[in-house]
Amino acid sequence: MRLVGTNVARTTEGTITVEFHGEGNELVTVRMSTDSAQNDEDAVIFAERMMDDLSVTRRTPLSPESGEGVSIDETLAAEKPMKPN
Numbered sequence: 001m002r003l004v005g006t007n008v009a010r011t012t013e014g015t016i017t018v019e020f021h022g023e024g025n026e027l028v029t030v031r032m033s034t035d036s037a038q039n040d041e042d043a044v045i046f047a048e049r050m051m052d053d054l055s056v057t058r059r060t061p062l063s064p065e066s067g068e069g070v071s072i073d074e075t076l077a078a079e080k081p082m083k084p085n
Helices: 040-059 072-079
Strands: 003-010 015-022 027-033
Touching (some): 027 040
């Protein structure tokens, strides 16, 4: 995604939302506790770190028992109810 803008919003619910806007109406939103950042710049940095951590986690193969590292197709197949005989 090619970043074209960033918005930071504080809510009365005690959260901060950081929106990363890309070309072609792409949007990535990260919501965090207000405890995570003192100001808007800190919020953007924290949101970037959260996404970095997430991308590393998603690339790391984990055991299927944990429910992590399993494809969406595998997850959906495992959740389908068995047909009665």
